[in-house]
Amino acid sequence: MSRAKNPKYESMSLEELKANMEKSRKQLEHAIHNKNLLEQRKKLVERKERSHRLIVKGAEFEKAFPLSKDLEQEDVQKVMSQLKISVYNRGVVRNVSNAAEKIGRQQISEAVEKTEKGDDS
Structure with missing residues (x-):
């Protein structure tokens, strides 16, 4: 070539x-x-x-x-491990995380709509 x-x-x-x-x-x-x-x-x-x-x-x-x-560092780690094991705590964290993600998606959607409309405010 x-x-x-x-x-x-x-x-x-x-x-x-x-x-x-x-x-x-x-x-x-x-x-x-x-x-x-x-x-x-x-x-x-x-x-x-x-x-x-x-x-x-x-x-x-x-x-x-x-x-x-x-608390000493080891004790804090133990507390965190116990909190992590709890099914209730995992559910709470998951729900809060999902709600934050939904809000983020809504904000992105609104920003896209503004951009499509040509609204720079």
């Missing part, structure tokens, strides 16, 4: 082609570097979001169970 020759490059000298190749290589290196920086930033943002979420949820747990602040 032969490729069509590009007349733009046909008229270039060897030095110009080498310079063009070097320029393209530097652009590629720059793009790869930027991609790596963006990936690092994304990981940092995700880690901060996770840390914030864990802190907030831990605070809610401590708010619901004020005596838990005096």
